[in-house]
Amino acid sequence: MAKHTIMGGKVHLYKRENSSVWQCSAYVKGKNRRVTTKEESLSVAKDFAEDWYLDLRGKNKRGELSSEKTFKQASDQFVREYEVLTEGQRSAKYVEGHHIRLRVHLLPYFGHMELSKITSGVVQEYRIHRLSGDSGHKIPARSTLYHETVTLRQVLKTAVRHGWLSHVPDIAQPYRSSSKVSHRAWFSADDYKTLYETTRKKAREAKGKHWQWAAEQLHDYVLFMANTGLRPDEANCLEYRDVTIVDDESTSERILEIEVRGKRGVGYCKSTIGAVKPFERLVVRNNPAKTDLLFPANHKKQFNKILEEQDLKFDREGNRRTAYSLRHTYICLRLLEGADIYQIAKNCRTSVEMIEKHYATHIKNRLDAAAINIRRERPKKLSLIGA
Template sequence: MKTALRHGWISHLPDFSAPYRASGKITHRAWFSPEEYKRLYTHTRERVRATQGTSWEHAVAQMHDYILFMANTGLRPDEANRLEYRDVTIEQEEQDGERILVIEVRGKRGVGYCKSTSGAVHPFERLVKRNTPKPTDLIFPQDHKKQFNRVLEHCELKFDREGNRRSAYSLRHTYICLRLLEGADIYQIAKNCRTSVEMIEKHYAVHLKNTLDAKAINVRRRTRAVVDA
């Protein structure tokens, strides 16, 4: 149509816009609720105990620590796949004395930094002890996609209640949602996850009941007491 307009074959461009703006449905990202997340890591922890002394022991233990590491850092799967041991350091926070991981993340948005929860420290220490790595070795050299899908099927967690399919990305979404449920500052979460506040508000915060202030919602106007004359 633009070519026709330039050649003078038509006098103007027709309006192809829709007469009414469609209201797009906001879809949430598939994540694990606290109860579902506990069911997931309890299952993989029991598998680690059940496979001790077998040829599957290493792979099962790696899967268990992968789940805990991802859900306590909020890394994207592609970021975790590029992560080397030298990119991770264990530090002690000055405020509460908890040990956390400080991670130098290389991903689609360049280089950024991530501070984990304390729950990521023990899985990382087990990874170091189990693999005795060099600093330049990848933390997760194997692709855990197939194994993770099998774990989800065994736990009956492959789909959420809306029918959304879960994947390794769901561990990142779980990290964000759990931080919001605990009352963390949304700007700090966005900064730590290398995303925007708008993305979190659109895909995460609107689906969490704990982000709603019941006191502000249920405010009542004070009425004057009726005094008899």
């Protein structure tokens, strides 16, 4: 990279890679300041840089320059703190999501801005920038933009804690009406039966050692997921040493006790009896070491192909079914069987509120007709004394 200095080494001129114009920088009032000269000629760029530096010094003497922290500096501090303070509480993948959102979207837009300049209006302009496609990326889904706002808010909160910002501005999305509560796609009892009978048939009819192994793994994956309620990312990280077959004292049944590592850090899960045989088949088939993964292969294509063949890809509301739907199926079937919603929430490492919002509201068995259709006996009219 070409470099030059002027003004006794106080001003630096340089060219970035893949750029023909000169940039200049100078350290004034505790901050390294940069600007593009927009010039390709070195002599013209030097004249520009000299005038720019003298103008900066004049503004500094008049008190017009600010040494305020930028969003980039607050972002660096947030990344350094968050990874250390949430270790064991947030998965590495969740933390990485913050890093990606900052690097790809937030820093290119807000990075150079002083923190006090990031107002509600500026954040709204950022939303317009993203939704209009001006960012050069595809137009994001509402959930994607929501997660970007969460990351932005976390960085601003970091700045407040360090005294770099007086308060976090209101960055809630305006003009937003209440969004419709979406029900998670799941398999009804009949659809689930069709699914696992199909995977069982595929496993029996598969030809060739490799294809048979893949089909048998998929069949056990479907049964395992629908009887444990694990998230797909949790199942992908599951090792054989994390799973133990136990005799449950309260039910007198053989079940699995699972140590889960995923979205919410480390948690625990107790399966239904239906997960034991699939797990035993996995052990016999793979003869694994303790640190081997239960499901080392990605069965996404196999799974989607079966859904399409059996016309199971969409539920009756048009929601797309995925491997995540097996978790939703576990929750819904447990609720249909009358399981306690609080215990289901603990076992699935989620909240009662989430289950009530996305699962239980569309299950008719959750409604108690005796409580709804209660009738009170009407009191008899009292006769007037002395009438």
